[in-house]
Structures are given as structure tokens and as C-alpha cells.
Amino acid sequence: MSQHTLYLIIGILVMTLATQITRAFPFLLFAKRKPPQKLIAGARLIPGAVMTILVFTSLPVSGDLGHAEVWMQWLAAGAVALLHVIFRQSLLSILGGTALYMAMLHFWG
Numbered sequence: 001m002s003q004h005t006l007y008l009i010i011g012i013l014v015m016t017l018a019t020q021i022t023r024a025f026p027f028l029l030f031a032k033r034k035p036p037q038k039l040i041a042g043a044r045l046i047p048g049a050v051m052t053i054l055v056f057t058s059l060p061v062s063g064d065l066g067h068a069e070v071w072m073q074w075l076a077a078g079a080v081a082l083l084h085v086i087f088r089q090s091l092l093s094i095l096g097g098t099a100l101y102m103a104m105l106h107f108w109g
Contacts, residue, residue, distance in 0.1 A: 055080075068108050076101035 026035075059077055063070035080097030084090065 068104075072101060072104045072109065075104070 055077060059073055060070045065071050076097045079100045080093045083096045084093035087093065
């Protein structure tokens with residue numbers, strides 16, 4: 001086994017150990033006591049925050065609004081947000097925004 005392969009295996013093992021420790025730490029920390037309410041409330045916000053970051057980093061920010069690709073993406077994202085505010089159903093919001101985007105691509109793209 002070459003030295004490069006050995007370093008690669010050691011690196012993978014160290015990354016695996018670090019990942020497992022960070023995942024097990026909250027369970028070990030709160031095994032005998034209840035987590036604080038602020039921590040629970042904050043944890044409920046994380047999925048929405050992550051999805052918001054993913055959506056807004058994928059939308060075009062420097063494009064010319066005269067191009068159909070730019071305004072169609074923003075309009076579809078706005079439709080997802082509006083549907084979610086009205087109906088509070090994630091699947092319906094995502095499907096509605098995707099259907100709108102596909103329709104706009106079909107007719108104006």
C-alpha cells in the first residue's frame with residue numbers, strides 16, 4: 001500500500017470520526033436532562049432557513065429583467081412563497097411554483 005493511499009484512508013477515518021462525534025454530541029449532552037426551550041425553538045427554524053438560503057442563492061441576481069429566464073425564475077419563486085403563505089402546504093407550494101415555471105418555459109421560453 002502506498003503512502004498516498006494510507007494518508008487517504010487515515011483522512012477518511014478522521015472525517016468519519018469527526019462526523020460521528022458531532023452527531024452524537026447532542027444526544028450525549030441531553031441524555032439525562034431536557035434541552036432548553038430556546039434550543040428547541042431555534043432547531044425548528046433551521047429547515048426553513050436552509051431552504052431559503054438554497055433558493056435565494058440559486059436565483060439570478062445580476063441578470064437583465066428583459067430576459068425571460070430571469071423574470072420567470074423570480075416569478076415562480078414568488079408563486080411558491082405566495083402559495084405557501086396562503087395554504088401552508090409545502091408540497092402544494094413547490095408543485096404549484098414548478099408547474100407555473102414549466103408553463104412559462106413552454107409558452108415564453
